[in-house]
Amino acid sequence: MTPPFELGHWHPILLDRDLGSRPKRVTLHGQDLVVFRTSTGLGALDDTCPHRRARLSDGRVVADRLVCPYHGFRFDKAGLGESPGTPTVRAACRSWQVALAWDAIWVRLDLGAQALHDLTPDASPTHKAPPLPTLGRPGFRHIGTLVHDVAAPLEPLVDNFCEVEHTPTTHALFGYREDALATLDVRWSADDTTVRVQNRGPQKPIPALVSRLFGVRGGDTFIDDWVVHFSPVHIVYDQGWEHPETGAPIADAVHLGVFFVPIDRDETRLVTVLFSNRAPSRLPGVDALVQQILRGIVDREVRLDQRQVERLADPSPDLRGTRLGRFDAPLREHRKRIDRLYRGRPA
Ligand SMILES: [Fe+2]
Structure with a gap:
């Protein structure tokens, strides 16, 4: 049987620090796999022993071999x-490709040229394995990777992360002033494989302590500029601020990648890779503390999104019957690309 097309994309499924010496079970698109560490690197296999179907994730690693508990x-x-x-x-267990990047463990199934060709007849049968997504920006340092498991399907969660109309009501510090929503400058564009959205308007109020730390004040012009990609589904954000009168850029800016990893139909793992352009402080301990505060701010804002999306009356991906506004124009574009590029369904 051909494996689902989605499993051919690289997905970040686990933080490296969450895998110890014991194997660990993870789930991707309803498929259980076991990830384990050996002296020569990471391994990932289907989490079923081909002998009598025990869970290999209940086993242990001995002499670089994963030993079935049964x-x-x-x-x-x-x-x-x-x-x-x-x-x-002799028995063979299906193995997954594994990579380590930005503190996360990534996996993909090699679907093989024929499997990809079966699913996407237009694709060349010599289809190459996709590379790991590109992240990072000159002058920016990786300062952390966060994981949140959200009890919602892929599409409504992506919808949340692709508009700023909810930021005045849903978020604590992140986003735009409520009284400026109607006049907010929102532009979007799309090509074959990506959708880009650029937003510009006044930053919502920020507590004095946070303003002092990062130099951003309520009313500064906040520019939230992102590109949505679909192999795997992820969004790369560039967020910065300008002085509202002079237009001079404010030093601190943020670059982040948010990855949407379906655990199954009803649950999606969010993996947020965070970068900052803040120069390291010369004072010992200050750098670590500022990074911790930044990670804490992002963690809190993602949890606020999570709470909202988990409380939707209807989490269905179906947009029929919804009453969409000017912020929602890209939603249909995402649906089309998720179907074609991520799920491998011909248009
Ligand atoms: Fe949000």
Whole structure:
């Protein structure tokens, strides 16, 4: 059986620091897999022993082999297994490609050229494996990666992260002043594989302490500029501020990538990779503290989005019957690209 097209994209599924010496089970699109550490790197296999279907994630790693908890079958990173009781029996477990980037463990299934061709007849049968997504910006440092599991399907969660109309009501510090929403400058454009949105308007009020720390004040011009990509589904944001009268840029700016990782139909893991352009302080400990505050601010704002999206009366991806406004124009564009580029359904 051909595996789902979605599994061919690179997905960040786990923070590296959350994987110890014991194997760990993760779920992607309803498919359980086991991730484990060996002396030569990370391995990821389907979480079912091909012998008698025990969960390999209940096992342990011995001499760089993942050992099944039931009858002790031993598997290497490529999924090749042998039986201690019947040495002539060989068993193979499907293995996943694994990568480590921005503190996260990424996996993808090699669907093979033929599988991709079956699903997307227009695609070349020599389709190459997608590269890891590109993140980062000159002058910006990676300062943390956050994970939030949201009890909502992919589309309504992406919808939330693709408009700023909810920022006055839903967010604490992040976003625009409520009285400026109607006149906010919002532009969007789309090409074959991406959708870009640029927003410009007055920043909502910020407590004095945060203003002092980051130099951004309520009423400064906030520019939220993002691009939505679809292999995997993720958004790359550039967020900065300008002085409202002079237009002079304010030093602190933020660059982030938000990845949408479907655990199953009803739950989506959000992985947020955060970058800052703030120069490291010479005072010991200050840098770590400022980074911690920034991560804390982002964590809180994402949790506010999470709370709102989890409380939708209807989390269906279907847009029929909704009453969309000027901020929602890209929603249909996302749907089309999620279907074609992420799910591999011909247009
Ligand atoms: Fe939000």
